[in-house]
Amino acid sequence: MEALKVEGLTKQFGGLVALNKVTLQVEKGELVGLIGPNGSGKTTFFNCVSGFYTPDEGHVYLRGKKITGHPMEKICESGLYRSFQIPRAFRELSVLQNVLLSQPHRTENLIDILFRRTSDVLVNRGKEYIDFVGLTHLIEEPAGNLSGGQQKLLELASALMKDPDIILLDEPMGGVNPTLINKITDLILELNRSGRTFLVIEHNMEVIMGIAQRLYVLDHGVLIAEGGPEEIRNNDEVLEAYFGK
Amino acid sequence: MEVIEKAGSMGRKGGVQTKWVLSVALLVLLACLPWFIKGAYYRHILIFTLMYVVLAQAWNLIGGYAGQIALGNAVFFSIGAYTSTLFLVKANMTPWLGMLIGGVFSAVVSLALGYVVLRLQGHYFAMATIAFNEIVRICFANWRFVGGAQGISLPLHIGSFYYMEWSNKTPYYYIMLFMAVFITVFIYVLDRSRFGFYAKAVKQDEIAAKNRGISSFKLKQLAFALNAFFTAMVGTFYAQYILYISPDSVLLTSNSILIAVIAIVGGFGTVSGPILGAIFVFPLTEFLRAYLGGQAMGLNYILFGAAAIFVVLVEPNGFVALIRRIRRSFIGVKEQERSMEVGGVEG
Amino acid sequence: MLLQSIVSGLLVGTIYALIAVGLTLIWGIMELVNFAHGSYLMLAMYFCYAMNVLVGFDPLLSMPIAAILLYILGVITYKAIIARIMNASMLLQIFTTVALQFLINYIMFFIAKPTFRTVKISFLDGVIRIGDLFLDKQMLVASVICVLTFVFLNLFLRYSKVGKGIRATTDNPRAALALGVDIEKMYAYTWGISLALVAVAGAVLCRNLYTYPTVGDKFGLFAFVAVALGGFGSVYGALFGGLMIGVVETIVGVYAIPWMKLPAVFAVFILILVVKPQGLLGWK
Numbered sequence: 001m002e003a004l005k006v007e008g009l010t011k012q013f014g015g016l017v018a019l020n021k022v023t024l025q026v027e028k029g030e031l032v033g034l035i036g037p038n039g040s041g042k043t044t045f046f047n048c049v050s051g052f053y054t055p056d057e058g059h060v061y062l063r064g065k066k067i068t069g070h071p072m073e074k075i076c077e078s079g080l081y082r083s084f085q086i087p088r089a090f091r092e093l094s095v096l097q098n099v100l101l102s103q104p105h106r107t108e109n110l111i112d113i114l115f116r117r118t119s120d121v122l123v124n125r126g127k128e129y130i131d132f133v134g135l136t137h138l139i140e141e142p143a144g145n146l147s148g149g150q151q152k153l154l155e156l157a158s159a160l161m162k163d164p165d166i167i168l169l170d171e172p173m174g175g176v177n178p179t180l181i182n183k184i185t186d187l188i189l190e191l192n193r194s195g196r197t198f199l200v201i202e203h204n205m206e207v208i209m210g211i212a213q214r215l216y217v218l219d220h221g222v223l224i225a226e227g228g229p230e231e232i233r234n235n236d237e238v239l240e241a242y243f244g245k
Numbered sequence: 246m247e248v249i250e251k252a253g254s255m256g257r258k259g260g261v262q263t264k265w266v267l268s269v270a271l272l273v274l275l276a277c278l279p280w281f282i283k284g285a286y287y288r289h290i291l292i293f294t295l296m297y298v299v300l301a302q303a304w305n306l307i308g309g310y311a312g313q314i315a316l317g318n319a320v321f322f323s324i325g326a327y328t329s330t331l332f333l334v335k336a337n338m339t340p341w342l343g344m345l346i347g348g349v350f351s352a353v354v355s356l357a358l359g360y361v362v363l364r365l366q367g368h369y370f371a372m373a374t375i376a377f378n379e380i381v382r383i384c385f386a387n388w389r390f391v392g393g394a395q396g397i398s399l400p401l402h403i404g405s406f407y408y409m410e411w412s413n414k415t416p417y418y419y420i421m422l423f424m425a426v427f428i429t430v431f432i433y434v435l436d437r438s439r440f441g442f443y444a445k446a447v448k449q450d451e452i453a454a455k456n457r458g459i460s461s462f463k464l465k466q467l468a469f470a471l472n473a474f475f476t477a478m479v480g481t482f483y484a485q486y487i488l489y490i491s492p493d494s495v496l497l498t499s500n501s502i503l504i505a506v507i508a509i510v511g512g513f514g515t516v517s518g519p520i521l522g523a524i525f526v527f528p529l530t531e532f533l534r535a536y537l538g539g540q541a542m543g544l545n546y547i548l549f550g551a552a553a554i555f556v557v558l559v560e561p562n563g564f565v566a567l568i569r570r571i572r573r574s575f576i577g578v579k580e581q582e583r584s585m586e587v588g589g590v591e592g
Numbered sequence: 593m594l595l596q597s598i599v600s601g602l603l604v605g606t607i608y609a610l611i612a613v614g615l616t617l618i619w620g621i622m623e624l625v626n627f628a629h630g631s632y633l634m635l636a637m638y639f640c641y642a643m644n645v646l647v648g649f650d651p652l653l654s655m656p657i658a659a660i661l662l663y664i665l666g667v668i669t670y671k672a673i674i675a676r677i678m679n680a681s682m683l684l685q686i687f688t689t690v691a692l693q694f695l696i697n698y699i700m701f702f703i704a705k706p707t708f709r710t711v712k713i714s715f716l717d718g719v720i721r722i723g724d725l726f727l728d729k730q731m732l733v734a735s736v737i738c739v740l741t742f743v744f745l746n747l748f749l750r751y752s753k754v755g756k757g758i759r760a761t762t763d764n765p766r767a768a769l770a771l772g773v774d775i776e777k778m779y780a781y782t783w784g785i786s787l788a789l790v791a792v793a794g795a796v797l798c799r800n801l802y803t804y805p806t807v808g809d810k811f812g813l814f815a816f817v818a819v820a821l822g823g824f825g826s827v828y829g830a831l832f833g834g835l836m837i838g839v840v841e842t843i844v845g846v847y848a849i850p851w852m853k854l855p856a857v858f859a860v861f862i863l864i865l866v867v868k869p870q871g872l873l874g875w876k
Binding site: 371 | 625694698699809816859861862
Binding site for chain 2: 050071072074082084089090092097105113116118
């Protein structure tokens with residue numbers, strides 16, 4: 001079964017149709033890209049899938065389970081992690097604390113919340129992920145002091161801590177300096193190789209063409225193409241959407 | 246083990262050590278106070294101050310940690326006071342049990358109210374709590390079962406443990422002292438547990454917290470219910486201490502606001518803030534009232550109101566932060582970095 | 593009988609509306625809820641009372657002076673306090689006006705003591721009869737004054753430079769800034785105007801009501817309700833809300849149990865906040 005299946009997703013804002021019957025799926029272990037010109041609705045799509053918005057029509061299935069319209073926190077706990085385009089780290093909490101916030105919440109009871117701290121097992125796991133993304137030297141640093149790129153790495157570690165079925169990355173390379181881009185790309189590839197599922201929005205064509213196995217192209221809220229990087233590169237409609245006739 | 250050089254300079258370990266020593270010393274002092282302070286007036290001040298400490302600490306849970314400014318706590322206070330009193334008057338039940346029942350009932354009411362209003366954004370939530378407070382006040386003032394506007398005078402059973410009434414203020418003092426210590430310790434534990442951790446995250450960025458799977462709503466519900474529970478227990482105590490309750494004494498919205506102001510002026514979201522706030526508002530300003538006599542009615546509160554504005558303009562994080570600032574300016578920057586709490590893993 | 597209630601309700605509603613307008617203006621332009629609104633009303637009432645006792649002025653005579661004084665007070669409040677917290681967290685902003693309410697109420701407690709004061713008024717006593725309706729003269733006059741003030745306010749907002757500036761800043765602060773509007777000044781003006789409006793209502797009210805330190809609280813709360821009913825930020829909404837409250841309050845008072853007037857209004861308030869924060873009319 002697919003990690004993520006979206007059927008006929010539609011979202012309107014007043015008179016504007018931001019998403020029009022978008023249907024796509026991501027199989028387990030895939031790295032799928034979602035591209036399209038500015039304003040095509042990519043982030044809106046993520047918002048609808050992750051529970052930030054409630055779609056007007058359509059359904060979202062996570063590993064076969066319907067999650068359409070569920071609140072954000074429930075969807076996250078169900079196994080979908082979404083990162084934001086502009087990183088939303090907890091600026092006054094340390095890097096370690098930021099990652100530990102992703103500890104499982106569903107299984108907690110009242111006593112846990114009131115009286116217990118994060119278990120050592122989870123703390124160590126957090127530290128491992130921080131090490132994986134290369135932020136160990138900043139582990140006690142307040143997240144607000146990190147650079148944009150470092151915050152993206154932090155977001156990645158936080159995502160991993162959640163052990164989600166699928167990770168939705170919204171422009172992971174956006175505003176990141178070139179050296180870090182390579183690092184982030186490598187990390188994503190490595191994670192994908194070890195079985196992690198990704199759906200990535202990205203503007204940086206070079207990067208996304210290089211790492212995605214499959215791509216979906218969105219234009220004005222409509223899915224206009226689907227296929228491997230080569231197919232998409234040569235697709236007239238796609239070229240038109242980006243560059244005009 | 247680091248040597249504690251002077252009160253001012255504290256390394257992190259040393260800081261925690263000093264805190265513990267000071268706290269225990271303070272506790273011992275407080276426990277012995279009734280030996281030194283015999284005057285009824287002064288004892289009354291102590292008792293009321295402790296009451297405010299507990300009320301402010303309870304408020305802190307919903308206001309400081311969950312970040313929702315609740316301005317209707319008088320309702321929970323009254324639920325406690327009226328529940329235990331009614332059980333006492335109608336069923337001769339001991340207020341000790343009535344206190345617990347009142348606390349639970351209050352928590353239940355808070356859950357019901359919270360379900361409706363906790364999703365409201367800050368301003369709206371504050372207004373809704375004020376409105377709720379007024380609704381309850383007016384209803385109680387017109388409800389014969391609870392004594393209406395006349396209120397209820399508690400039956401006299403002086404000197405009885407069962408009826409929680411004594412002629413001597415000492416037992417009252419110890420009850421309040423116990424509650425104050427209990428709730429302070431409770432909040433201290435909460436601050437360092439997941440509750441405090443998640444609350445801090447939600448306060449910084451609620452959406453981001455929800456994105457990680459934290460239900461900010463459930464957190465707020467929990468905070469609100471705990472707040473209601475503790476506030477109600479103080480309500481019962483008040484009834485047993487003053488021996489008279491009425492809508493105009495326990496259901497005033499201005500009391501609800503007073504509690505919030507105390508907690509915030511002291512420093513909300515911290516463990517010792519409400520204590521500072523309570524100490525400032527009651528004893529200090531009471532002495533002022535004593536000095537200036539009856540003409541100074543309300544002067545204490547004016548000072549407090551001025552202090553509140555002062556806090557707003559100068560140090561929004563309350564007296565706690567103000568003291569920290571002053572301490573830092575004496576110690577200097579280096580020490581500041583060392584003594585700043587990079588709170589444990591949980592923060 | 594029903595018509596009588598509705599008309600009486602509308603009359604009283606105009607006063608609520610006037611108080612509410614000030615609140616909604618501040619909310620509209622800076623997204624701030626002035627929890628101290630009722631307290632300023634109380635100040636206006638005390639001023640008119642004082643003028644009545646000291647100089648023998650009928651409050652209607654003191655009204656312009658009260659309006660000017662409260663205008664100045666509003667500007668001072670903005671510049672000294674509100675301006676400093678414009679960028680602070682919502683919690684702090686809420687706390688600021690709450691603390692103001694606290695402070696002002698207790699200052700008056702101290703100065704005036706919690707005794708009930710009445711103003712001695714010499715004219716406009718009695719009842720007018722129009723058809724089947726009996727209208728209290730005081731109420732009528734009060735209502736007319738409020739309506740006139742409201743109309744005047746609208747004209748001001750529509751045609752005066754400051755009024756346009758206020759509306760521009762309310763609708764689109766960035767555009768207003770780009771067009772050269774001095775936002776800071778607009779904020780100050782709004783605070784001044786808001787309190788001046790409240791002064792008018794206060795002058796009118798103190799003729800009929802007891803003046804005491806917490807008299808403003810109920811009206812402040814009603815102002816919140818009115819604004820919620822009409823939609824936060826909408827001037828006409830505030831009018832609508834105020835009128836509605838007046839009518840609901842009167843009708844409940846006449847047809848249902850009288851003491852349920854206020855709880856009914858407040859219950860409706862909570863309902864609106866939860867269900868439709870854009871107000872019954874759906875205005876922003």
